[in-house]
Amino acid sequence: MSKAQIGVYGLGTMGSALALNMAENGFEVAVTNRETSWIDDFVTEAADLAGNLHAHDTLEAFVADLATPRVILFMIPSGKPMDMMLDAIIPLLEPGDTVIDGGNADFHLTRARSARLAEHDLHFVGMGVSGGEAGARKGPSMMVGGTPHSWQQLGPILRAIAATFEGDPCVDLMGPDGAGHFVKTVHNGIEYADMQMIAELYGLMRHGAGRTPAQISETFAAWNDGPLKSYLVEITADVLSYADPGTDTPMIDVILDAAGQKGTGRWTVIEAIKLGQSASAIEAAVGGRAWSAEKETRGLVEDALGGDRAAYDPGADDLAEAFLCARALGYAQGFRILRAASEDYDWGLDYARIAEVWRAGCIIRSALLDDISDAFRASPPQGELILAPAFVALLRRTLPALRRVVSGATAAGHAIPALSGALAFADSMRQGRGTAAVIQAQRDRFGYHGFKRLDRDGDHHGPWWD
Ligand code: 6PG
Numbered sequence: 001m002s003k004a005q006i007g008v009y010g011l012g013t014m015g016s017a018l019a020l021n022m023a024e025n026g027f028e029v030a031v032t033n034r035e036t037s038w039i040d041d042f043v044t045e046a047a048d049l050a051g052n053l054h055a056h057d058t059l060e061a062f063v064a065d066l067a068t069p070r071v072i073l074f075m076i077p078s079g080k081p082m083d084m085m086l087d088a089i090i091p092l093l094e095p096g097d098t099v100i101d102g103g104n105a106d107f108h109l110t111r112a113r114s115a116r117l118a119e120h121d122l123h124f125v126g127m128g129v130s131g132g133e134a135g136a137r138k139g140p141s142m143m144v145g146g147t148p149h150s151w152q153q154l155g156p157i158l159r160a161i162a163a164t165f166e167g168d169p170c171v172d173l174m175g176p177d178g179a180g181h182f183v184k185t186v187h188n189g190i191e192y193a194d195m196q197m198i199a200e201l202y203g204l205m206r207h208g209a210g211r212t213p214a215q216i217s218e219t220f221a222a223w224n225d226g227p228l229k230s231y232l233v234e235i236t237a238d239v240l241s242y243a244d245p246g247t248d249t250p251m252i253d254v255i256l257d258a259a260g261q262k263g264t265g266r267w268t269v270i271e272a273i274k275l276g277q278s279a280s281a282i283e284a285a286v287g288g289r290a291w292s293a294e295k296e297t298r299g300l301v302e303d304a305l306g307g308d309r310a311a312y313d314p315g316a317d318d319l320a321e322a323f324l325c326a327r328a329l330g331y332a333q334g335f336r337i338l339r340a341a342s343e344d345y346d347w348g349l350d351y352a353r354i355a356e357v358w359r360a361g362c363i364i365r366s367a368l369l370d371d372i373s374d375a376f377r378a379s380p381p382q383g384e385l386i387l388a389p390a391f392v393a394l395l396r397r398t399l400p401a402l403r404r405v406v407s408g409a410t411a412a413g414h415a416i417p418a419l420s421g422a423l424a425f426a427d428s429m430r431q432g433r434g435t436a437a438v439i440q441a442q443r444d445r446f447g448y449h450g451f452k453r454l455d456r457d458g459d460h461h462g463p464w465w466d
Helices: 012-023 039-045 049-054 059-064 080-092 107-118 132-138 150-160 179-208 215-222 233-237 264-274 280-293 295-305 316-343 351-355 367-377 388-412 415-430 436-447
Strands: 006-009 029-034 051-055 071-076 098-101 123-130 141-145 172-177
Touching: 006 012, 006 059, 012 049, 012 132, 012 150, 012 264, 029 039, 029 059, 039 049, 039 051, 049 051, 059 080, 059 280, 071 080, 071 150, 080 098, 080 132, 080 280, 098 107, 098 150, 107 123, 107 179, 123 132, 123 150, 123 179, 141 150, 141 179, 172 179, 172 351, 179 215, 179 233, 179 264, 179 280, 179 316, 179 388, 179 415, 215 233, 215 316, 264 280, 280 295, 280 316, 280 415, 316 351, 316 367, 316 388, 316 415, 351 367, 367 388, 367 436, 388 415
Parallel strands: 006 029, 006 071, 029 051, 071 098, 098 123, 141 172
Antiparallel strands: 123 141
């Protein structure tokens, strides 16, 4: 038997699916797992594909079975397990080998691990994989951070297993070290914002317009036929169409309204703030999940303050326009974070290419991403999506709807933090002269911090010090 072209360590949901995807595409894949009892079951379930799988019980045999320079993909929980595996595998590797972390990892750790492996003439790749289990099995979107050497090794395999958009594989080298994991982190931040906006729109249709989940499902399904077409809208239409088999009530009504989060949305916000950015729609989404998890407290606050929400029905068309506007602003905020990080870490990120890699396979895939890649290809002023001519036109058209929905919903007492966060961003950015002069005056008044003047150079203080 010839040696394997790639090794996959970790046969959980994502690792198994990726290994089978590679095997199906004709690659010889070495596989192993910490719990060795899983390995036989995995190979048995692989059925016809088992011929391309090389199963091993030990790390030593797994590594020895790989063609050199080796490529080893780890699909294991992020954090400490990755460092423990590096401790174990580094002594078994040779210069030129590449180790990939395909989980969602904090890009700072990825940078540190890249530096650690480089000391041994080894290469570390932080790779974001999006699309869940189905994506991993049939075609994920992948964001790779690493060296050109690793990309040369990996590229052919990843291009073969990736989702494609009009024939173009949704995978690329984003940049060095932590760039791939950072792009994936921001992808998830955008994912959080989009999910929160969809939940808010559901809330307006359900509690404001009094529509049933089945009717709302039809609205989302109709939206999925136009400019709002996206995977998240599609699956929302799907989940809202189900009834609970046991009770025949809408399935959505028996699910506890407390959202989980593994941390990537929060990382996006933390990094945005560290980079001097603010992403109001993403922040609102992370905060919205945190508040949702405080189920008991919310019940008490409802008793204390009253939970009334007035009827409010702007109609599906206005909601659709408002969503398109807020979604575009959420994406724009994500790309602003990417730009800030690229400048700070000198990654040279290609924003058009990132949008292209997100057009298929990933959770945020949507019709809008095609327009976003076109907008970035045409180099918008200052690299700002919201200044790209097509987006200026889109925002000019849709902002009135977002404003109507935010003001109408707020007046009626509905919680719409992500939609209003997006609007606040647009309204703040479209003021050439804002209100920060007051903050500068306050800072000078209490701390002698000084300010710039519009009419003269230099640093100045107010007459309150005379
Ligand atoms: C993807 C997803 C995925 C993420 C889960 C759970 O792109 O496939 O972003 O990577 O881990 O959706 O994320 P949360 O638990 O934080 O919602």
